[in-house]
Amino acid sequence: LLFVVWSITIIGAFIKIFWINAPRWVSAGLYLGMGWLSIFVFLPLVKSMAPSGLFWLSLGGILYTVGGIIYGLKKPNIDKPWFGFHELFHLFVLAGTFCHFMMMYFYIA
Incomplete structure (x- = not known):
């Protein structure tokens, strides 16, 4: 899994360097795909992690995913000049990061 994550990271870096005008969904797709690779270790996580830790981890992943989709699609078009x-x-x-912090604080600390 670590090899796959680093391979995607290197591919993403090359895309950013050599395909400067790549569509936004390309990088968003790589980020989301890399994050969802954790689904392959979900069963060991369920067996070893407290339900509350799994809740915070999953909620954070869902929030990151929603944010990535918003980033990739450039939607919704909110009619505010400052937002x-x-x-x-x-x-x-930020919400996803908070959830993952809570998971580490309560489960790992």
């Missing part, structure tokens, strides 16, 4: 899809993407990323 748009990009700011909404960041809110979802």
Whole structure:
């Protein structure tokens, strides 16, 4: 799994370097795909992690996914000059980060 994640990371770096005008969905798809690779280790996580830790981990992944979809599609088009899809993407990323922090704080610490 680690090899696959690093391979996708290197591919993503090459895309950013050599295909500067790549559609946004290309990088968003790579990010989301890399994140959802964890589904392959979901059963061991279920067996070894407390339900509350699994809840925070899953909720964070879902929030990151929603944020990635918003980023990739550039939607919804919010009609505010100071708040748009990009700011909404960041809110979802922050919420996902908070969930993963909570998982680490309660489960790992």
